[in-house]
Amino acid sequence: MMKEYSFTLKYRLPAEDAGHDAIVERLGEAGCTDALAGTGVAGRLALQFDREAGTAHDALLSALQDVKAAVPAAEFVEAGPDLVSASDIADLVGKSRQNIRKFMILNGDFPRPVHEGPSVTLWHLSDVLEWLEARKEYKLDVGLHDVARAAREVNVTKAVLWLPALKPDLEALVA
Numbered sequence: 170m171m172k173e174y175s176f177t178l179k180y181r182l183p184a185e186d187a188g189h190d191a192i193v194e195r196l197g198e199a200g201c202t203d204a205l206a207g208t209g210v211a212g213r214l215a216l217q218f219d220r221e222a223g224t225a226h227d228a229l230l231s232a233l234q235d236v237k238a239a240v241p242a243a244e245f246v247e248a249g250p251d252l253v254s255a256s257d258i259a260d261l262v263g264k265s266r267q268n269i270r271k272f273m274i275l276n277g278d279f280p281r282p283v284h285e286g287p288s289v290t291l292w293h294l295s296d297v298l299e300w301l302e303a304r305k306e307y308k309l310d311v312g313l314h315d316v317a318r319a320a321r322e323v324n325v326t327k328a329v330l331w332l333p334a335l336k337p338d339l340e341a342l343v344a
Contacts, residue, residue: 171221174228174316176250178236180214180243192240199239201232214243225315229323245327248320250313252283252291261294262307295321 186192189208196206196216207215216236222228229248236243250261255273259266273279280296294317301307302314 171223172312173219173221174225174312174319175217175219176225176229176232176248176316176320178216178218178229178232178248179246180216180236180240181246182212182214182240183242183244184212186240186242195239196236200235201239204232214240225312225319226322228316229319233323247327248323250294250317251320251324253294253297254289254291258292258294258297261313262298262301262309264307293317293321 182192192214193206193208196204201216201218203220204216204218207213207217216232218228218232220228220232222231233245250257253261255269256266259269262269278300280292280300282290282292284291295314298309298314298317302309
């Protein structure tokens with residue numbers, strides 16, 4: 170059964186391929202007619218897809234393939250929704266930021282963030298949705314959870330591929 174999945178793919182464009190109108194034209198020819206292209210920042214391309222597929226993974230994979238065919242020199246940056254702030258979580262689940270913040274403070278088992286900075290803390294959306302679903306206090310869109318897991322898989326795969334090699338001594342300390 171086909172389902173529609175909404176997600177974003179972001180790319181860095183090479184200087185020699187900066188003709189935004191031509192890129193959008195090539196994307197359409199490659200099958201990205203289900204994407205809204207954002208080209209407002211020089212050297213960047215953001216694509217908001219609403220793609221039909223059997224699974225979220227298949228939707229992201231086919232979109233990645235279509236973009237690669239249209240703009241082979243584009244450097245993939247990230248897929249979303251994946252990394253989210255407390256405000257992002259609140260918007261996605263239809264609650265206030267204060268409500269989400271209260272959950273974080275009062276529940277020691279709230280998912281661990283992947284980044285804690287002085288101004289923003291980030292979580293993998295898939296972890297947060299899984300935690301909220303387990304509590305059965307929210308009616309969440311299953312498709313959102315599926316696409317968040319698939320986006321995370323794409324982003325983690327990209328990060329692992331950038332590593333020269335896994336170091337066994339480091340792996341043992343951070344796993």
